[in-house]
Amino acid sequence: VNFGVVVLTLYNINTSNSTFGLEPIDIINAYLTSICNSLNISGPTDLLECLRPNASAHVQFYGQVLDKAANIEPWNVLDLENFIATYVNNLPAETKQCLANSQDVLNMGVALGLADRDPQEIINTIEKNIKAHPFDVKNKIKLVDQEWDSGDYNSAGSNTVVLARQLVTP
Numbered sequence: 001v002n003f004g005v006v007v008l009t010l011y012n013i014n015t016s017n018s019t020f021g022l023e024p025i026d027i028i029n030a031y032l033t034s035i036c037n038s039l040n041i042s043g044p045t046d047l048l049e050c051l052r053p054n055a056s057a058h059v060q061f062y063g064q065v066l067d068k069a070a071n072i073e074p075w076n077v078l079d080l081e082n083f084i085a086t087y088v089n090n091l092p093a094e095t096k097q098c099l100a101n102s103q104d105v106l107n108m109g110v111a112l113g114l115a116d117r118d119p120q121e122i123i124n125t126i127e128k129n130i131k132a133h134p135f136d137v138k139n140k141i142k143l144v145d146q147e148w149d150s151g152d153y154n155s156a157g158s159n160t161v162v163l164a165r166q167l168v169t170p
Contacts, residue, residue, distance in 0.1 A: 024055035027153060034157025036104075039111035043104045050098035054091075061087050066145040070138070112161075112168055126167045137166070 022030070028051050032044040051058050065084065072080055088096075099105055109115045114122060130137050140163045147156040 024059040025052050027059055028055055030153035031157045031160075032104075034154040035108070035161055038158040038161035039108060041107045041111050043107060045104055046098070046102050047104035050095055050102055054095065063148070066141065066148060070142045070145040072138075112164055114168060122168060125170050129167050129169070133166070137163070140166070 025048065029044065029048055032047060036043040065080070068083060069080055091099075106115070140159065144156050144159045144163065147153075147159060
């Protein structure tokens with residue numbers, strides 16, 4: 001798993017439910033803007049352009065990730081990782097390249113303290129934190145899922161950052 005997979009996992013969006021009259025790219029923008037604001041960084045800029053060509057698919061995927069994560073047992077994290085990896089592996093090459101070169105992705109990683117860390121160490125930390133606090137993590141995922149389903153993209157974005165910080169902090 002590379003840094004792009006971690007970021008893509010955190011920043012894809014859901015259309016499996018109502019979009020409250022918004023276009024998928026507007027949902028992505030609202031969600032990512034909330035994440036950037038919560039991380040005290042500017043943006044999003046280039047990340048929006050990476051996700052624009054397939055915005056509907058990205059929105060639908062994130063909804064599936066949230067639904068799966070909200071209902072998964074903590075010891076079945078590998079199922080979720082495999083689901084995400086399959087999606088990422090099937091992204092168009094230009095989307096993967098765009099994400100790999102995204103300044104927004106880099107800024108988010110730096111703000112979360114991921115930039116200078118080994119990817120395997122990040123994965124190990126996430127797994128350790130899930131095992132140490134399985135019900136708290138699951139409840140936070142359910143909260144983000146509920147906020148998303150209700151169209152509260154700002155709260156969903158800021159609570160995604162809260163969850164991400166809890167998961168990646170050693």
